[in-house]
Amino acid sequence: MAIEIRQFPCLKDNYGFLIRDRSSGLTASIDTPDAAEINRQLDNAGWRLTHILNTHWHPDHAGGNIALKKKWGCEIIGPRAEADKIPSIDCEVGDDDIVNLGRSEAKVFDTPGHTLGHIIYHFADDGAAFVGDTVFALGCGRLCEGTPAQMWNSLQKIIALPPETKLYCAHEYTQANAKFALSIDPENKNLKERANEIDKMRLANKPTVPTVLSLELETNPFLRAGNEQLQNAINMNNAGAVESFAKIRALKDVF
Template sequence: MALDIQTVPCLSDNYAYILRDAATGTVAIVDVPEAAPLIAALDARGLDLDMILLTHHHDDHIQGVEELRSKYGCKVIGGKADAHRLPTLDQAVEEGDTVTVGESEGHVLDVSGHTVGHIAFHFPDSDAVFSADSLMALGCGRLFEGDGPMMWASMQKFLNMPDSTIVYSGHEYTQSNAKFALSIEADNHDLIARAARIDEARQRNMPTVPSSLAEEKATNPFLRAHIASVKSAVGMPDATDAEVFTEVRNRKDNF
């Protein structure tokens, strides 16, 4: 059975996610930007909390952890490579490991780039990947600790997932990401249409996250660095995919 997934807005532009395994009632949260909205969402549904899954160490993803841990006695799971700068972990995981939310199995992926040691959780039976600040809606995280080739290697892991996968990322940055994407591929008709839908959604204060991986593959420049038309668009027709990705990321940083 698939996970029931609820998107919970936190802080000014973060998202956290409540995962409930239908078969067992087990509940997990992915990232804790702040505690209050998550406690309110759990209370509204009469849910307890069994575990927290952390993607990376930045404060806007972990600063509510201790409040939830003290309230619910939940277990905290995060990346082994990040353990020294995360809240105390009950379970440290790395790529190749699995986490179980009831009967739902999630695969841990190393998606370093935004930070070194950033992980994602892929639940293939639920067609869901929790990517936080690695792959984002129409974007990717700024490279604070990694470099272009490292992040491009992480992007490959998303490109290899089925198109039906839903991408649950960490922030509401999609509208500004769309403006940048159009500066790279102004004639991408899928992107033009998506940008219009995003503008309409934001006018109504509706979230643009999560997004489908099929849509990301068709419109997200950070997943398209291997495509000849994108290479030509940035004036690098003969460059490697990683070189083109790095150029696109540099352009976004200066956009």
């Protein structure tokens, strides 16, 4: 891999990610949920922060921008559509833009839904996508600002990535997501097996992130909204994928 990834828990249920281009030593923080913990991780690794790549404006994703920029003088890159909400942003990016980190590069995708300007970063050569709050292991982000149609369209961009892509989600929500998924997709054998494995992982205090896209395509109800069996289970027979997705999201919101 061209990039080295350091993952760590912070705040209540967030994950922080530091990525380092091996050839140049340039180092980025994917979002800034906890500046103090990010600094501790940098010190432990002996890395110097040169970039911040924000996915969206929420405080648990951009709240550490100012403190980290003050300490490191790093360049802050973030969504063009939320530039007015991203603290100390230097570079605005959006759909199909390329972000370079030394010899490593990430393609940016606009993924509105959780927020209207949410973006993700796909490092194709490393098979890694940093997806913020657009998709979670067995879940997806709440529609804080966007519509079901917007989020479904955003998820299609993730579904179209290579199936072996590792998805680095920003929160440890998987065990709760599994319980919901089983409530609406109880006949999914792959899901039942995965839920059992997740319980074992969490009991051992192991992270369930990153996940792999191929696994999500088999078990994540939000990515399976067009599946006929799942549509029947939620009484959305003959409905479109967007309508079924909206029903699944509404059910999860009150689960």
